[in-house]
Amino acid sequence: MATIHNLGFPRVGKRRELKHAVEAYWAGDLSRTELFVKGQAIRAQNWALQANAGIALLPVGDFAWYDHVLATSLMVGAIPKRHQDDNETVDIDTLFRMGRGRAPTGCACAASDMTKWFNTNYHYIVPELHAGQEFALTYTELFEQVAEAQAIGHQVKPVLVGPVTYLYLAKGVGEEFDKLSLLEKLLPVYQQVLTKLASMGVDWVQIDEPILALELNEAYLTALSKSFNVLQGQGVKLLLATYFGSVTQYLPQITQLAVDGVHLDLVAEPQSLDTISQAIGVDKVLSLGVVNGRNIWRADLSAVYEKINALVTKRAEQIWLAPSCSLLHCPVDLAQEQKLDPELKSWLAFAKQKGSELALLNTALQTGDTQAINQYSAPVKARLTSARVNNKEVQQRVAALTTADGQRHSSFNVRIAAQHVALQLPLLPTTTIGSFPQTQVIRQARRDYKAGYLAFADYEAQMKAEIRYAIEEQEAVDLDVLVHGEAERNDMVEYFGELLEGFAFTQYGWVQSYGTRCVKPPVIYGDISRSKPMTVQWTTYAQSQTNKHIKGMLTGPVTILFWSFSRDDLDKPTIANQIALALRDEVVDLERAGIQIIQIDEPAFREGMPLKASQWQEYLAWAAYAFRVSASGVKDETQIHTHMCYSEFNDIIDSIADMDADVITIETSRSNMDLLNAFEEFAYPNDIGPGVYDIHTPNVPQVQWMKGLIHTAAKKIPVQRLWVNPDCGLKTRAWPETREALKNMVQAAKELRQELR
Numbered sequence: 222m223a224t225i226h227n228l229g230f231p232r233v234g235k236r237r238e239l240k241h242a243v244e245a246y247w248a249g250d251l252s253r254t255e256l257f258v259k260g261q262a263i264r265a266q267n268w269a270l271q272a273n274a275g276i277a278l279l280p281v282g283d284f285a286w287y288d289h290v291l292a293t294s295l296m297v298g299a300i301p302k303r304h305q306d307d308n309e310t311v312d313i314d315t316l317f318r319m320g321r322g323r324a325p326t327g328c329a330c331a332a333s334d335m336t337k338w339f340n341t342n343y344h345y346i347v348p349e350l351h352a353g354q355e356f357a358l359t360y361t362e363l364f365e366q367v368a369e370a371q372a373i374g375h376q377v378k379p380v381l382v383g384p385v386t387y388l389y390l391a392k393g394v395g396e397e398f399d400k401l402s403l404l405e406k407l408l409p410v411y412q413q414v415l416t417k418l419a420s421m422g423v424d425w426v427q428i429d430e431p432i433l434a435l436e437l438n439e440a441y442l443t444a445l446s447k448s449f450n451v452l453q454g455q456g457v458k459l460l461l462a463t464y465f466g467s468v469t470q471y472l473p474q475i476t477q478l479a480v481d482g483v484h485l486d487l488v489a490e491p492q493s494l495d496t497i498s499q500a501i502g503v504d505k506v507l508s509l510g511v512v513n514g515r516n517i518w519r520a521d522l523s524a525v526y527e528k529i530n531a532l533v534t535k536r537a538e539q540i541w542l543a544p545s546c547s548l549l550h551c552p553v554d555l556a557q558e559q560k561l562d563p564e565l566k567s568w569l570a571f572a573k574q575k576g577s578e579l580a581l582l583n584t585a586l587q588t589g590d591t592q593a594i595n596q597y598s599a600p601v602k603a604r605l606t607s608a609r610v611n612n613k614e615v616q617q618r619v620a621a622l623t624t625a626d627g628q629r630h631s632s633f634n635v636r637i638a639a640q641h642v643a644l645q646l647p648l649l650p651t652t653t654i655g656s657f658p659q660t661q662v663i664r665q666a667r668r669d670y671k672a673g674y675l676a677f678a679d680y681e682a683q684m685k686a687e688i689r690y691a692i693e694e695q696e697a698v699d700l701d702v703l704v705h706g707e708a709e710r711n712d713m714v715e716y717f718g719e720l721l722e723g724f725a726f727t728q729y730g731w732v733q734s735y736g737t738r739c740v741k742p743p744v745i746y747g748d749i750s751r752s753k754p755m756t757v758q759w760t761t762y763a764q765s766q767t768n769k770h771i772k773g774m775l776t777g778p779v780t781i782l783f784w785s786f787s788r789d790d791l792d793k794p795t796i797a798n799q800i801a802l803a804l805r806d807e808v809v810d811l812e813r814a815g816i817q818i819i820q821i822d823e824p825a826f827r828e829g830m831p832l833k834a835s836q837w838q839e840y841l842a843w844a845a846y847a848f849r850v851s852a853s854g855v856k857d858e859t860q861i862h863t864h865m866c867y868s869e870f871n872d873i874i875d876s877i878a879d880m881d882a883d884v885i886t887i888e889t890s891r892s893n894m895d896l897l898n899a900f901e902e903f904a905y906p907n908d909i910g911p912g913v914y915d916i917h918t919p920n921v922p923q924v925q926w927m928k929g930l931i932h933t934a935a936k937k938i939p940v941q942r943l944w945v946n947p948d949c950g951l952k953t954r955a956w957p958e959t960r961e962a963l964k965n966m967v968q969a970a971k972e973l974r975q976e977l978r
């Protein structure tokens with residue numbers, strides 16, 4: 222019988238218990254001891270959920286207070302000087318200072334960079350390493366958690382971010398050096414960890430090396446080989462885990478690695494199982510990632526059975542079954558959902574259910590009796606032909622799209638001249654990215670409205686008051702282009718999901734995005750259309766409260782697609798075009814209502830890129846086209862902005878230009894405007910607003926600091942094309958620091974207008 226294991230479980234808890242505990246600790250409402258007790262309870266619940274679902278070998282080390290890459294940095298002692306306290310003690314507050322720039326103890330200082338975890342909406346804290354970096358086993362929480370699970374009686378498999386992936390994801394600071402040169406110093410720490418785990422009775426350790434799903438240069442492949450040569454023989458068996466993409470091209474190298482087992486993401490692996498089985502010798506465990514760990518669709522177990530039955534019979538004990546990747550990207554438990562339509566619910570499976578799917582499959586494989594899996598999979602097949610999935614009108618509209626639908630009337634130079642006349646903005650115009658603080662009062666009002674305690678008229682009145690307040694604040698700090706503040710939006714994607722046809726949304730389908738911040742991705746199950754305007758009323762209300770320009774605020778088609786759980790029965794470009802057409806109608810309605818500046822956010826544009834560079838061009842072409850379809854229904858005078866954050870832009874700058882937004886606002890402050898180098902080198906043609914302060918920390922940026930950044934930016938981009946704005950939306954901030962930060966930002970812009978004119 223195959224062993225069922227799991228690569229990782231969502232750490233946030235069924236009702237985001239982790240978020241609530243950590244935020245209470247930050248606020249001083251929970252002691253450190255109480256926090257640790259809460260963490261222990263979440264882990265115990267997670268292990269119980271998995272064990273009860275039928276998972277035999279449970280992951281440990283998948284839990285993290287903030288981020289598992291950050292936890293690895295602490296474990297190996299890669300701690301930037303500025304995040305240490307006076308006594309150089311390393312504890313959970315060190316971790317929080319690295320992740321968010323402050324903690325209940327120690328000084329406030331700049332947080333480490335944060336960026337996207339491969340092509341997911343999860344963000345990790347980028348390790349900061351310097352030439353000559355030393356490593357030492359520093360933070361040993363993992364061992365305590367292993368002991369904790371063992372004490373409950375679980376069979377565990379600790380999970381580690383592999384050393385080569387860790388170095389790949391790290392950022393070199395200071396003098397230039399080869400990150401891989403640090404491997405020799407890093408591996409002894411991993412050896413120590415493995416030896417300790419062996420002494421605790423651990424049999425298997427999972428080493429995650431997801432970089433194998435990328436296209437790697439020879440140096441990284443050599444490093445992987447060297448790494449496992451050093452790590453073997455520490456008294457534990459090693460399972461190499463790869464996921465998020467096919468690793469077929471590296472099968473010859475993988476087979477040579479000194480590991481005892483290999484996990485492959487079969488959802489992403491087009492290669493035939495025969496090839497894989499032949500490559501991975503029978504002396505090794507072959508772990509088959511058969512259930513999609515990144516979506517919420519019920520698995521077609523009958524199809525999986527057909528695919529793997531012969532192999533399982535052949536390799537017997539040496540086969541393990543698992544989700545394709547860690548379930549970090551999946552909500553916890555479908556059973557909590559009380560409001561989903563029953564038919565739709567029968568199409569879904571969350572983390573807990575995915576464990577049960579594996580158990581069901583395993584029984585069928587063992588007994589040969591497929592009745593239960595066939596019955597389980599029936600709704601999956603029914604979904605494909607369900608009437609609620611298809612909308613002929615939408616399909617015809619997408620089919621009729623032409624190149625011209627993805628083009629503005631005139632070129633950028635013509636448009637920007639018309640916009641300068643129409644908008645009359647000063648040099649270095651100041652603006653924000655869209656959202657203002659989502660206070661507890663706003664969230665509570667929405668909760669009450671959704672629960673039926675607050676009538677729509679009262680909810681609307683309260684949101685309008687919030688919009689009015691945001692406008693007063695923006696006028697008080699003298700920003701040039703105002704926003705309505707997004708008070709009425711629970712989230713920039715979920716909000717649109719709730720209003721568009723073809724989407725469903727959940728009550729508790731939370732997924733961690735970064736730190737304590739979670740999102741509830743809506744579910745795209747059918748053809749998408751807009752039945753009525755979605756933002757026009759709020760935006761025109763905002764415009765009625767000020768003489769300054771209000772920038773309309775929409776989320777773009779690529780971002781809505783990638784930050785939703787999207788259907789797997791239709792290709793992504795078609796889904797993106799469906800969303801783009803719905804948004805195009807909204808953009809035109811906003812223009813008609815007198816809104817002259819409209820932002821279409823695309824922070825997931827980079828994230829949607831395939832992991833393999835050879836597939837980028839095809840993606841970039843359809844993604845940029847979908848964006849342009851959403852943006853191109855307006856006159857030259859109407860200014861289209863877009864916004865992207867927490868992404869590398871260097872290698873896709875031409876595609877960003879291809880989106881042809883009049884203005885792009887991007888994150889740059891955490892990396893001191895380095896990101897602008899690409900825009901400079903490519904001679905990016907349109908206007909740019911490089912973020913001048915990091916919105917992820919409550920620390921207030923100083924005028925001189927921002928002036929310095931704008932100066933740096935003005936050396937790279939002509940000042941006439943520069944905008945001044947924060948890195949991203951301000952929804953996670955509180956008003957006092959927001960007010961101070963924006964006041965300083967506007968002051969910096971005003972001083973520079975004089976100096977740079």
Ligand SMILES: CN1c2c(nc(N)[nH]c2=O)NC[C@@H]1CNc1ccc(C(=O)N[C@@H](CCC(=O)N[C@@H](CCC(=O)N[C@@H](CCC(=O)O)C(=O)O)C(=O)O)C(=O)O)cc1
Binds near residue numbers: 663710711714734824
């Ligand atoms: C820009 N970012 C975003 C990403 N992805 C998105 N989908 N959205 C983004 O904005 N990816 C990259 C970055 C990540 N950044 C952030 C920033 C902030 C958050 C955040 O603040 N998340 C909130 C949750 C937001 C939300 O949906 N709030 C709801 C309140 C919901 C609630 O409390 N529900 C109750 C249950 C209600 C019921 O029906 O019974 C509960 O759970 O108890 C709202 O405002 O209505 C957070 O709290 O983490 C995320 C990503």
Ligand SMILES: N[C@@H](CCS)C(=O)O
Binds near residue numbers: 654713822866949951
């Ligand atoms: N308009 C959104 C963009 C976030 S990426 C916001 O301001 O929150």
Ligand SMILES: [Zn+2]
Binds near residue numbers: 654864949
């Ligand atoms: Zn952003």
